[in-house]
Amino acid sequence: MTGIGTDCIIVDGLVKHFRIHRRAAGLGASLRGLVRRRYDVVRAVDDISFNIASGEVVGFLGPNGAGKTTTLKCLSGLLHPSAGRVRVLGHDPARRQPDFLGAITLVMGQRNQLFWDLPAMETFLVNQAIYRVPPTQFRAALERLVVLLDLGDLLDKQVRQLSLGERMRCELAAALLHEPQVLFLDEPTLGLDVAGQAAIRGFLASYANERGATILLTSHYMADVTALASRVVLIDGGTLRYDGSLADLVATHAPYRLVRITLDGKADAETLAPYGDVASIEGPEAVLRVPRESTRDVAGRLLAELPVVDVSIQDVPVEDIVREVFARD
Amino acid sequence: MTDITDSARRLAIAYRGMVRAALANALAYRGRLAIWLLTSLFPLIMMVVWLNVVDEQGPAAGWTSSDFASYYVAAALVFQVTQSYLVWIWDDDLRNGTMSFKLLKPVGVFHQFLSQEIGIRLVTLAFLLPVVVVAALAIGDVQYAVGPARLALVALAILLGFLLSCTMAMSFALIGFWSTQSGNLYSLWWGAGAFLSGWIAPLELLPDALRSAATVLPFRSAVGFPLELLLGRLDSGDVAVGFAVTVGWLVGFAFVFGMGWRAALRRYQAVGG
Numbered sequence: 001m002t003g004i005g006t007d008c009i010i011v012d013g014l015v016k017h018f019r020i021h022r023r024a025a026g027l028g029a030s031l032r033g034l035v036r037r038r039y040d041v042v043r044a045v046d047d048i049s050f051n052i053a054s055g056e057v058v059g060f061l062g063p064n065g066a067g068k069t070t071t072l073k074c075l076s077g078l079l080h081p082s083a084g085r086v087r088v089l090g091h092d093p094a095r096r097q098p099d100f101l102g103a104i105t106l107v108m109g110q111r112n113q114l115f116w117d118l119p120a121m122e123t124f125l126v127n128q129a130i131y132r133v134p135p136t137q138f139r140a141a142l143e144r145l146v147v148l149l150d151l152g153d154l155l156d157k158q159v160r161q162l163s164l165g166e167r168m169r170c171e172l173a174a175a176l177l178h179e180p181q182v183l184f185l186d187e188p189t190l191g192l193d194v195a196g197q198a199a200i201r202g203f204l205a206s207y208a209n210e211r212g213a214t215i216l217l218t219s220h221y222m223a224d225v226t227a228l229a230s231r232v233v234l235i236d237g238g239t240l241r242y243d244g245s246l247a248d249l250v251a252t253h254a255p256y257r258l259v260r261i262t263l264d265g266k267a268d269a270e271t272l273a274p275y276g277d278v279a280s281i282e283g284p285e286a287v288l289r290v291p292r293e294s295t296r297d298v299a300g301r302l303l304a305e306l307p308v309v310d311v312s313i314q315d316v317p318v319e320d321i322v323r324e325v326f327a328r329d
Numbered sequence: 330m331t332d333i334t335d336s337a338r339r340l341a342i343a344y345r346g347m348v349r350a351a352l353a354n355a356l357a358y359r360g361r362l363a364i365w366l367l368t369s370l371f372p373l374i375m376m377v378v379w380l381n382v383v384d385e386q387g388p389a390a391g392w393t394s395s396d397f398a399s400y401y402v403a404a405a406l407v408f409q410v411t412q413s414y415l416v417w418i419w420d421d422d423l424r425n426g427t428m429s430f431k432l433l434k435p436v437g438v439f440h441q442f443l444s445q446e447i448g449i450r451l452v453t454l455a456f457l458l459p460v461v462v463v464a465a466l467a468i469g470d471v472q473y474a475v476g477p478a479r480l481a482l483v484a485l486a487i488l489l490g491f492l493l494s495c496t497m498a499m500s501f502a503l504i505g506f507w508s509t510q511s512g513n514l515y516s517l518w519w520g521a522g523a524f525l526s527g528w529i530a531p532l533e534l535l536p537d538a539l540r541s542a543a544t545v546l547p548f549r550s551a552v553g554f555p556l557e558l559l560l561g562r563l564d565s566g567d568v569a570v571g572f573a574v575t576v577g578w579l580v581g582f583a584f585v586f587g588m589g590w591r592a593a594l595r596r597y598q599a600v601g602g
Contacts, residue, residue: 018598078429078599096594098435106433113430115350117357122350129346130436132339 008182008214009052009075013084016045016070044070046238047084054181057208057215059225059232059246061322067238068218069108072184075216076106088182102131105180109187112171114159120170121155124177131178138177145173148203165196172200176207183207185217189224201227222319236326246318253325254316256289259299264307275302284309343436344444351448365453366460369409373464375529376401380468390534395470396560400531402465403473403556408528409457410450411490411551415442416515419502424509429599439499439586446495473559482568483559489575490551496582497547503586506593522546527553533562547582550575 022040023033045067052058062068073079074086077093077100086093091100114123128138146152149169154162162170172188188204189197201224208215208228219225225232225246232249234242242249259276261267267286269278275298276288290298295313302308356362379397382389392400419442422428431438465471475483498515505511523529525539526548532540543549554571557563563571 073429073599076433078432079597080595094594096432101433101435104433106429108426108429111426111429113427115354118350118353122353126346126350129349130343130434132342 006054007051008054008056008089009216010085010087011051011071011075012049012086014045014048014071014074014081014086015043015083016067016074016079017082018042018044043238045074045235048235048238048240049084050233050240050243052214052216054214055208055212056231057217057229059229060216060218060235061225061232062218062235062241063326066236068235069186070238071235072106072186072216072218076104076184077101078106102178103180104182104184105175105178106184107172107175107186107188109168109190112159112167113174114167114170116160117158119156120151120159120162120174123159123170123174124155127174127177133178137179141177141179142173145176148206149173150199165192165199168192168196168200169203172203179211181211181213183213183215183217185215185219187219188217189219189221197221197224204228222317222322226318234322234325241325249325250315250318250321251292253321256291256316257295258314258316259288259290259295259302260312260314261286261288261302261306261308262310264309271306340436340440343440347436347441347444348447348451351445352452353448354445355449355452362452362456365449366456369405369453369457370460372401372404372408372528373461375404376468379530392531392534395472397531398465398468398470399472399560400556402461402468402471403559404528404552405461405464406454406457407487407490407555407559408552409453410487411494411555413446413491413494413498414449415446415495415498416502416505416512418442418445419499420505420509420512423505426599428597432594432597439590442499442502443495450491474561475559479558479561483555486550486555486558486571486575489572489579490555493547493575493579493582494551496579496586500582500586500589503589503593506596522548525549526551527556532557544570545574547574547578550578 018041019039020042021033022038023029048067048071060068060071070079074081075088075093077096080094089100089103091097093100114120115126124142127133128135133141146155149172151169151173154166154170159167159170168188176183183204185204189200192200204215204217205228207213215228217224217228229246231245232242233240234249256277258279263284263286265284267281267284269281272278272281272286272288276290279287279289281287288298299311299313302311376397379389379392379401380394383392383394383397419428422431428438431441434441501515501518502511504514524535525532525543525546527543532543532549532553535543543553550571554575558568558571
């Protein structure tokens with residue numbers, strides 16, 4: 001292993017540019033495109049650096065087109081970086097050495113590696129052969145995955161007959177049968193219902209816990225990130241916006257909490273202003289932003305001084321904090 | 330040396346698993362299988378045409394009914410074994426993102442595609458063989474005077490022809506990393522090659538200039554050469570030339586593929602996911 005200490009993933013000044021053919025709509029533009037093509041350079045990832053230690057679970061967040069998937073593809077060896085240095089488990093991913101490929105996995109929520117016309121078990125058996133998983137280890141891993149992902153009835157059904165959630169669970173099993181040390185997960189819960197998301201999340205948490213695996217996870221569902229990762233990396237426009245713990249992100253970018261009250265009568269901004277920053281008012285209900293350290297006092301004063309029917313204190317949703325970080329620049 | 334043996338053993342295990350899945354995959358659609366079989370029967374249609382010609386006008390360039398029947402019955406089987414659908418499978422995989430999954434596996438993409446093709450060939454052959462045997466019995470004039478030594482050479486020629494077809498197809502498939510036209514370009518190349526391979530007509534019936542060209546081009550290796558060898562129409566010098574040309578093109582395309590593959594990986598944009 002190269003790098004400092006127990007760093008398992010090193011990203012140092014990673015740059016990835018794409019040359020994209022650009023063309024206006026219409027027949028005329030199509031004909032012109034035959035003779036002369038216009039290309040634009042898209043800077044998908046533009047000089048980002050971060051390290052991830054062995055066994056760490058990191059949430060990788062950013063709006064669509066931020067460069068998350070491109071980064072994951074560079075880390076898994078699918079894309080050659082335009083510049084910069086990437087190391088995973090001491091390997092240069094772009095060289096695609098079998099030892100490296102056998103120790104990682106990339107799960108893409110909207111793509112599948114399963115044979116579409118065959119039962120998922122066929123893909124599992126091929127992966128056993130390709131990754132050279134010994135039969136006893138294969139059986140043990142499969143048994144564990146069948147229980148954790150509730151695959152019992154699914155193994156001998158044709159993949160195209162499975163629901164999205166069922167397919168995703170089989171997809172994860174196929175990606176993890178060789179028990180990789182490093183998991184790159186790109187939207188693993190995309191399109192799943194709440195129960196489906198929770199099942200995958202629970203499974204990933206126990207896999208990370210049991211195996212000590214290193215995980216870099218992108219998701220549009222903040223619940224995935226808060227449930228699994230203690231550290232987040234935020235990127236936008238191909239550049240790094242934040243790298244640190246979730247707790248610090250909340251403390252720095254949301255130094256207040258939300259006090260939600262219901263009054264016995266119509267609430268009005270003027271009466272509530274002395275207690276905090278009024279975020280919203282609707283009939284008898286209002287939400288106030290109150291500095292973290294004085295939340296308890298303010299709630300007490302509200303109960304004592306106003307005709308309050310109900311009061312609750314909430315943290316600002318992480319979604320809102322992240323949105324604010326991206327909106328700020 | 331141990332390293333090489335170990336890598337070969339690993340690859341053999343991987344092939345066993347991959348070919349097994351490819352067989353299951355090839356069997357998954359009855360309709361697709363029927364189309365593959367119908368395409369494979371094309372030489373038998375050509376045979377009927379030639380048998381009519383001989384029937385009406387007598388032997389063509391010394392070829393009798395029995396020669397044509399023996400040639401085309403074997404051609405149906407040999408062509409089925411040595412053709413390749415890889416360009417189209419490869420093209421689909423590039424467009425729909427499956428290529429990314431292949432690239433993530435610790436077994437070369439070349440081997441993954443080759444095992445896929447082996448699965449398709451074996452399944453189609455299993456269904457085609459009884460059809461061709463019945464056709465041969467019905468025609469009644471099919472005969473091969475061939476000893477074990479020549480049969481072994483024919484088998485070797487077929488194997489090399491298959492590997493050459495696949496390597497050539499995969500070299501063309503690499504164009505898919507730069508352009509969306511790899512399938513069309515290959516069709517053009519293959520269409521030109523169909524005349525010079527012996528698939529449409531035995532090469533002996535072509536004008537001298539075309540026949541000479543066919544001898545040094547790669548197309549004959551997959552059809553005409555093994556068939557002429559089987560029918561005993563080649564002397565030892567011709568056999569040596571046939572194998573030399575086949576091996577030469579195989580090495581050439583393997584080199585082209587190897588060089589192109591490295592450039593293709595740098596170029597890969599991992600679209601569709």
